[in-house]
Amino acid sequence: MAGLSVIGSDGVTWTVRRRWLPWRGPVSFREMWHSPSDPAAATEDAATTEEPPTAVRRFLQLTVGVVLWVIIYGGKAILIALAAVFMGSLWLINLVLQLLVLPFVLLARITGQARWPVQIDRQYAHFRTDHAPDYAGAASLRDDLAAQLRAGTLEGMHAAAAPEQAA
Numbered sequence: 001m002a003g004l005s006v007i008g009s010d011g012v013t014w015t016v017r018r019r020w021l022p023w024r025g026p027v028s029f030r031e032m033w034h035s036p037s038d039p040a041a042a043t044e045d046a047a048t049t050e051e052p053p054t055a056v057r058r059f060l061q062l063t064v065g066v067v068l069w070v071i072i073y074g075g076k077a078i079l080i081a082l083a084a085v086f087m088g089s090l091w092l093i094n095l096v097l098q099l100l101v102l103p104f105v106l107l108a109r110i111t112g113q114a115r116w117p118v119q120i121d122r123q124y125a126h127f128r129t130d131h132a133p134d135y136a137g138a139a140s141l142r143d144d145l146a147a148q149l150r151a152g153t154l155e156g157m158h159a160a161a162a163p164e165q166a167a
Contacts, residue, residue: 004142009152015121016146018138019129020102109135118142120149128156 003017053061108114115131116138130145132138148154 004146006146006149008149008154008157010158013123014127014146014149014157015124016142016149017119017121018135018142019117019119020105118145120145120154122157 003015006014006016008014105114109116112134115133116135118130118132118138118141120127120129130141132141145154149157152158
């Protein structure tokens with residue numbers, strides 16, 4: 001079943017969902033690709049009284065500039081490709097581990113050896129995890145927590161909002 005999105009009494013979006021696996025989210029590509037741009041401020045050239053460079057000097061400067069440009073941007077492309085391969089490998093390892101563990105976790109939960117986690121997120125950040133003894137209990141716990149969030153009576157929900165209001 002999908003998670004429930006609830007607008008709390010404080011106007012904040014909360015998400016309550018039953019988790020299949022005991023750990024939280026997967027590896028995110030968003031963080032890897034996010035790189036803030038910081039354009040350097042353009043500096044004005046000072047007027048000079050030097051003679052213009054000769055053709056040989058211009059050719060050497062152009063050659064060195066092109067070689068450096070190729071090395072720098074080629075290096076960036078290689079680093080980005082390596083980072084993508086690394087993140088893809090992590091994702092694949094995570095997927096394989098989940099597929100290996102999932103049958104055992106489900107078997108343990110079905111037989112009552114493991115509890116079902118019900119996770120509460122506040123504005124898409126983990127807030128709290130409660131546990132229920134079985135699948136039906138997890139559904140009723142999820143509904144109870146969602147009702148408490150709507151009413152504003154969930155323990156600790158207002159304390160979580162206090163640091164954001166101070167900032």
